[in-house]
Amino acid sequence: MTADFKALDIGYEVQRSFANKFFSNKNVAKGLIDDTSAALLDELYRLVKIYTQSKKEAEKIVKNIIKISVKIGMLERSDKFSGNEKHALLNIQRNLRTVAMTLISFYQVDHTYDRNFLIRYVSDLQSDLKTLVKPHLTEKSLGRIDQVLDFFSNAQFLDSLYVPHKNQDAAKQMGVLMDLLNKCMEEGVL
DSSP, X not given: OOTTOOHHHHHHHHHHHHHHHHTTSHHHHHTTSOHHHHHHHHHHHHHHHHHHOOHHHHHHHHHHHHHHHHHXXXXXXXXXXXXXXHHHHHHHHHHHHHHHHHHHHHHHSTTXXXXXXXXXXXXXXXXXXXXXXXXXXXXXXXXXXXXXXXXXXXXXXXXXHHSTTSOXXXXXXXXXXXXXXXXXXXXXXX
């Protein structure tokens, strides 16, 4: 073995490559995440499908969420983040939790929806996340982040969820999704 060889690094590279292929199957991914998160992703899939009217688009978004999450988890567990990056990850997690609480609040309290606030927070989250993972992941992974967060910061999509009578099916699905999001927060999953 050479002095530069590190089994841990090779293992990480194999794991990362394997994740791209492995997590394209939704049922396999569900076996590797907790039940509450899996249920949340299933309901998120249904919401996206209602809005887009496209099974393919909904699947792509949820698969990309899973891939991004798993890769960030792998980077964290493999101790690939520097001290500053670990601090940035904590800020991203706090901002994600703020977005989740805001989504719940806007759903529960009529006439509090602020589209610009949500778009700004999701856009900041997107920028911070890309800055964090850019040194570690491929352009394809950065594209996945853009695809997912561009979708969730789309004004028309957000309005379909929160503007009364805009999309009744989406509003009904939001109730189910918000209950699960609340449960994830209570269980410390998010």
